Amino acid sequence: MTLAAASLFGGELTLATAPANAGTVGVTGHIQGAGSIVSVEGGPYSCNRDGNQDDRNTVTCDRISFGAVFEACVWLEVRPATTPAGNWRFDRWEGCNTTRVVNGNVQCAVHSGAFTLDEKSPKAVFDDFVSPTITNVTPTQSASSDRQFSFTFGSNDSSSSSTCAMDSRRRPVPEEVPLTMDHDPRGGHG
Numbered sequence: 001m002t003l004a005a006a007s008l009f010g011g012e013l014t015l016a017t018a019p020a021n022a023g024t025v026g027v028t029g030h031i032q033g034a035g036s037i038v039s040v041e042g043g044p045y046s047c048n049r050d051g052n053q054d055d056r057n058t059v060t061c062d063r064i065s066f067g068a069v070f071e072a073c074v075w076l077e078v079r080p081a082t083t084p085a086g087n088w089r090f091d092r093w094e095g096c097n098t099t100r101v102v103n104g105n106v107q108c109a110v111h112s113g114a115f116t117l118d119e120k121s122p123k124a125v126f127d128d129f130v131s132p133t134i135t136n137v138t139p140t141q142s143a144s145s146d147r148q149f150s151f152t153f154g155s156n157d158s159s160s161s162s163t164c165a166m167d168s169r170r171r172p173v174p175e176e177v178p179l180t181m182d183h184d185p186r187g188g189h190g
Helices: none
Strands: 002-009 012-019 023-032 035-041 046-048 058-068 073-080 088-094 098-102 105-111 117-120 123-128 134-141 149-155 162-166 169-173
Touching: 023 035, 023 073, 023 105, 035 123, 073 088, 073 123, 088 105, 105 117
Parallel strands: 023 117, 023 123
Antiparallel strands: 002 012, 023 058, 035 046, 035 073, 073 105, 088 123, 098 105, 134 149, 162 169
16 A cells, blocks of 8 residues: 655645555464364454364464554454364463454454554464273283283274373383283282
8 A cells, every 4th residue: 555645845746655554463373272263354364273183282374464554453263173073172262462252252353553563373272171982991811921911992082092000100002012010919010
């Protein structure tokens, strides 16, 4: 955008152009967990990270800038991932200038000043609040070692990971399968 100014100087009409300073907001969204961010006003902005099935992991979305004659403002809304079904819920926004609730959805606003370029990084945090169900637990007694058992099991959530623990010995599963512990007749496990 360019502003033109005219003035009368010494009987001559002088025209001068200068770049206009408009408000601009650069938006780089972040998503922790599985879900998406979409603009509901001032956009378009969209970022889908449904494949981020670890609610401890934060991923970065593309940066898009929005300008306006004065203040630039974008309102964002979230959508939790739908797979696995019913596992994901929205927890909170971080990095917003302000929030509001519309039809039960918490929306996040990021904006610039009237004539400034402001960089904003709103973050939507999603929670995988449904624990996986352990299925098909199968104990197998060792044929060669007395009092030794192995266990196999599954889960109803293919994105889950497991940790086995007996007493204070913890091992991730399946990286160190099988977890084998011998029974100690004095009590405890060897």
